[in-house]
Amino acid sequence: MPPPMPLVSIQNLTVSLPPGADRPLATEAVSLQIGRKDIVCIVGESGSGKSVTAHAIMGLLPRGVRPADGSILFDGVDLLKQPPEAMRRRRGRDIAMIFQDPMAALNPVVSIGRQVAEQIRAHRPVSESEALKQTTSLLREMGLKDVALGAYPHQLSGGQRQRVMIAMAISLSPKLLIADEPTTALDVTTQAQILKLIKRLQAEREMSVLLITHDFGVVADMADAVAVMRHGRIVESGATRQVLGNPSHAYTRDLIAAVPRGESRLPPVPDPQPVMQVMGLTKRFQRGGLFSRTPAATALDGISLTLNRGETLGVVGESGSGKSTLARCMIRLLDPDAGEVRLEGADIAHMPSARLRPLRRRIQMVFQDPFSSLNPRQTVGDILIAGPRAHGEAVAAAKTRAADMLQLVGLSPQCLDRLPHEFSGGQRQRIGLARALMLEPEVLIADEPVSALDVTVQAQVLKLLDDVRRQMNLAMLFITHDMRVAAEICHRVMVMRHGRIVEQGPTRDVFAQPSSDYTRALLAAIPGRQAR
Amino acid sequence: MAFLRDFLSRPATVAGLAVFFLIVAIALGAPLLFARGPFSIVGMPLLPPGAPGLLAGSDVLGRDMVVGLAYGARISLLVGITSTFCAVGIGVLFGAIAGYYGGLVDDLLMRVTEFFQIIPSFVLLMVLVAFLQPSLGSTVIGIALVTWPQVARVVRGEFLSLRTREFVQAARVLGMRDGAIIFTQILPNALPPIVVISSLMVGNAILTESALAFLGLGDPNLQSWGSMIGDSRSAMWVAWWTTVLPGACIMVTVLALNFIGDGLNDALNPRRRR
Numbered sequence: 001m002p003p004p005m006p007l008v009s010i011q012n013l014t015v016s017l018p019p020g021a022d023r024p025l026a027t028e029a030v031s032l033q034i035g036r037k038d039i040v041c042i043v044g045e046s047g048s049g050k051s052v053t054a055h056a057i058m059g060l061l062p063r064g065v066r067p068a069d070g071s072i073l074f075d076g077v078d079l080l081k082q083p084p085e086a087m088r089r090r091r092g093r094d095i096a097m098i099f100q101d102p103m104a105a106l107n108p109v110v111s112i113g114r115q116v117a118e119q120i121r122a123h124r125p126v127s128e129s130e131a132l133k134q135t136t137s138l139l140r141e142m143g144l145k146d147v148a149l150g151a152y153p154h155q156l157s158g159g160q161r162q163r164v165m166i167a168m169a170i171s172l173s174p175k176l177l178i179a180d181e182p183t184t185a186l187d188v189t190t191q192a193q194i195l196k197l198i199k200r201l202q203a204e205r206e207m208s209v210l211l212i213t214h215d216f217g218v219v220a221d222m223a224d225a226v227a228v229m230r231h232g233r234i235v236e237s238g239a240t241r242q243v244l245g246n247p248s249h250a251y252t253r254d255l256i257a258a259v260p261r262g263e264s265r266l267p268p269v270p271d272p273q274p275v276m277q278v279m280g281l282t283k284r285f286q287r288g289g290l291f292s293r294t295p296a297a298t299a300l301d302g303i304s305l306t307l308n309r310g311e312t313l314g315v316v317g318e319s320g321s322g323k324s325t326l327a328r329c330m331i332r333l334l335d336p337d338a339g340e341v342r343l344e345g346a347d348i349a350h351m352p353s354a355r356l357r358p359l360r361r362r363i364q365m366v367f368q369d370p371f372s373s374l375n376p377r378q379t380v381g382d383i384l385i386a387g388p389r390a391h392g393e394a395v396a397a398a399k400t401r402a403a404d405m406l407q408l409v410g411l412s413p414q415c416l417d418r419l420p421h422e423f424s425g426g427q428r429q430r431i432g433l434a435r436a437l438m439l440e441p442e443v444l445i446a447d448e449p450v451s452a453l454d455v456t457v458q459a460q461v462l463k464l465l466d467d468v469r470r471q472m473n474l475a476m477l478f479i480t481h482d483m484r485v486a487a488e489i490c491h492r493v494m495v496m497r498h499g500r501i502v503e504q505g506p507t508r509d510v511f512a513q514p515s516s517d518y519t520r521a522l523l524a525a526i527p528g529r530q531a532r
Numbered sequence: 533m534a535f536l537r538d539f540l541s542r543p544a545t546v547a548g549l550a551v552f553f554l555i556v557a558i559a560l561g562a563p564l565l566f567a568r569g570p571f572s573i574v575g576m577p578l579l580p581p582g583a584p585g586l587l588a589g590s591d592v593l594g595r596d597m598v599v600g601l602a603y604g605a606r607i608s609l610l611v612g613i614t615s616t617f618c619a620v621g622i623g624v625l626f627g628a629i630a631g632y633y634g635g636l637v638d639d640l641l642m643r644v645t646e647f648f649q650i651i652p653s654f655v656l657l658m659v660l661v662a663f664l665q666p667s668l669g670s671t672v673i674g675i676a677l678v679t680w681p682q683v684a685r686v687v688r689g690e691f692l693s694l695r696t697r698e699f700v701q702a703a704r705v706l707g708m709r710d711g712a713i714i715f716t717q718i719l720p721n722a723l724p725p726i727v728v729i730s731s732l733m734v735g736n737a738i739l740t741e742s743a744l745a746f747l748g749l750g751d752p753n754l755q756s757w758g759s760m761i762g763d764s765r766s767a768m769w770v771a772w773w774t775t776v777l778p779g780a781c782i783m784v785t786v787l788a789l790n791f792i793g794d795g796l797n798d799a800l801n802p803r804r805r806r
Binding site for chain 1 (some may be wrong): 697698699701702703704705706707708709712716717720721
């Protein structure tokens with residue numbers, strides 16, 4: 001008996017990019033098979049061509065991006081030769097897709113019930129009430145029992161929105177579900193739930209799933225087979241167990257090695273010298289306008305912590321836990337409502353801004369978004385000397401130091417005259433770090449500095465941060481949503497939830513013997529944990 | 533230079549620029565070409581275009597239309613450019629401060645802005661000019677006073693969104709002063725929409741000046757396109773050229789400025805860049 005025909009068979013798919021792009025081809029001779037009832041993962045860093053491959057199957061390539069060669073056989077039919085109208089009918093019915101950002105994928109002004117029902121009625125001749133009935137049972141199947149059909153996307157959490165997207169995607173029982181980084185924008189516990197849901201639906205409905213991800217932990221948890229992509233080519237593919245356990249290609253080995261292990265490496269600092277102390281810090285956000293009676297939301301509720309010289313304190317928590325608000329209150333980008341922030345004796349929490357300005361150089365910050373954290377219209381040199389100039393340093397002296405600083409963060413001094421858009425995400429984060437270090441601070445606050453970076457770049461930037469911390473004997477507050485990253489770089493960690501500290505202690509202890517249920521849930525939700 | 537190439541790749545933009553520079557050249561060269569000035573009478577009134585020595589005919593008082601149009605360009609451009617310059621100055625200042633500080637400052641400044649916006653602007657302008665005595669200066673001041681709110685609105689919007697960007701927060705963390713942050717960090721990033729709106733405002737100001745002059749609220753000692761139409765309106769049915777030619781000049785100039793504005797908008801807006 002011949003082996004069963006795979007559901008999808010991509011052969012030598014070459015997709016060309018419009019002239020003027022950074023490379024001529026988005027994918028080059030990609031061949032990939034998705035078996036029936038299989039979960040196949042494509043793993044790769046940004047720009048590897050993994051999303052283009054997925055969009056080519058859907059027939060939804062962006063303008064100017066065209067398949068130049070190869071074929072995509074779906075149940076024996078070449079999708080690339082189908083007329084647009086036939087592809088439109090297939091989309092949703094045979095192949096469905098969910099995206100990274102459910103907020104952008106859902107229509108903000110139409111209730112979720114209508115959106116799902118509309119999808120059903122676009123393909124099936126059913127009445128509106130029948131479609132709504134089906135929607136109700138679908139949403140229940142997604143675990144959205146409490147969500148009304150009339151709810152609007154903005155009223156739901158990120159996880160709930162992604163469940164609505166999944167309900168919409170599977171409403172017509174497609175044979176293939178394509179999920180393009182479906183959990184990247186979600187918290188780790190939500191991510192675990194959504195992945196579990198996709199796996200359950202795949203088994204119940206006997207679908208095939210093509211999962212695009214950058215996270216090997218997700219691969220380990222989900223995939224039957226995996227393909228590793230780089231620069232538009234598949235460098236390695238095979239059964240998950242084989243690729244993860246015995247990678248044959250050097251790039252796959254690098255990628256796997258770059259995934260933070262989630263094992264603590266740094267012991268507590270032996271002789272702690274406090275630099276910065278936070279006591280009872282509280283911040284409320286007033287919602288609504290002048291006449292609104294909505295109560296204020298408490299973002300920080302009596303947080304106390306100490307930062308020691310040469311030590312990294314990790315603040316871990318999911319979105320909305322208040323960790324970024326904490327950082328912004330400590331550095332006075334926000335004004336706290338109560339509590340003290342002591343920087344070697346002086347309370348900066350309520351200091352007027354004129355007195356605060358000279359103290360600002362002692363506490364600096366590295367931001368999350370490598371694209372919005374550098375002024376797009378200033379050269380790297382101007383960005384780096386802005387701080388010293390604000391504190392009265394001469395331009396020439398600052399320029400000299402800027403060149404040295406670039407070398408310290410691993411960039412060439414020739415970069416001084418270039419503009420931020422000429423750099424990659426990882427290089428921009430290095431520039432952002434250099435800008436902070438130009439003022440020779442004692443405290444460095446890093447707010448999710450690596451969460452927007454590819455995993456190999458992330459590992460390099462983490463190492464740089466740790467090196468700099470050691471060289472300059474910095475006290476560092478490291479904010480992250482990723483327990484694995486926290487384990488990598490922090491001496492101590494603090495777990496936050498709803499503006500309160502749930503647990504804190506030396507990283508080793510918190511990871512080995514978490515004392516709270518919430519920390520245990522966070523640790524259990526780390527993808528790829530069972531696989532190790 | 534990628535910007536210039538992009539900007540000049542549109543035929544409409546290039547045509548707009550060519551026409552605009554031609555008008556600027558005529559306006560600058562008018563006193564050299566026509567030393568006797570626009571008010572001197574050169575022949576019989578209402579001679580049609582093509583009459584001996586009169587390329588565009590003569591007006592109701594027998595003045596050379598070509599000379600009038602050339603001198604009119606001076607007034608139109610002068611008023612258009614200076615009033616826009618003043619309006620953009622006031623608008624940027626108000627918008628930047630309101631958008632950067634937000635809260636109470638924003639509320640206060642925006643109420644002032646709205647005060648100017650809720651009054652029919654042309655009526656306000658007429659009252660202002662009449663009150664200040666019709667002159668070039670009062671026209672410029674009047675137009676600037678009624679048009680700055682739209683600049684303030686745009687600038688405020690840009691500042692509101694830019695001030696939350698991380699590079700602005702970084703500048704605050706570095707200890708930069710508010711003034712330095714507003715002018716060196718945020719304003720350069722807010723320039724594209726300001727440039728676009730300014731180019732369109734010049735055209736609007738020219739139209740407004742013409743309307744004022746038509747109503748007799750222009751400087752009586754200066755000949756502008758609007759006042760030429762106003763002075764000739766009684767002869768409209770017997771001598772079309774006396775009103776149609778200045779009208780066409782206004783239209784062509786405003787159209788050219790709009791083409792330039794559209795080109796700037798496309799070239800400065802990265803999302804629309806081809």
